[in-house]
Amino acid sequence: MVDELIERFAAQAPAALLFRSLFARIYSDEKLDAIFAEHRECQVEGTLLFSSLIRLLVPVVSCQKASVNASYKASGLDVSRQAVYDKLKGVEASVSAELLRTPVAELRRIQDKAKTTRDDLLPGYHTYVIDGKKFNGTELVLRKREQ
Secondary structure (H helix, E strand, O other), X not given: OHHHHHHHHHXXXXXXXXXXXXXXXXXXXXXXHHHHHHHOOOOOOOOOOHHHHHHHHHHHHXXXXXXXXXXHHHHOOXXXXXXXXXXXXXXXXXXXXXXXXXXXXXXXXXXXXXXXXXXXXXXXXXXXXXXXXXXXXXXXXXXXXXX
């Protein structure tokens, strides 16, 4: 059943499936909790895991939920609302910084292995093309012939 679903998405939306799979790997609960454990300074790791906070915040940031409270109510977490807010309030800058640094480094490694790195279009400014199509040689030749 799952294989059929994956095959359907791969056929109909391969890029979406690729990016979803990539982000699920990079932002797995294990990796998020490891970032917290390695880079926290004073904050303790209790029953409410760092990955749970991220899972609460994603629907809020993506506008699927109106607030952290709404996300908390829908989550079914077995901790108090106050525990969630206290944990959020205590997230240290070193953890937040690493939450960006670690996935970027992993994405760069993947990009290097896929040999998709290019020089910056504007020196000193990193430019990313998120949407678009790069014509390979044969398609470009065919398009020129049609014109």
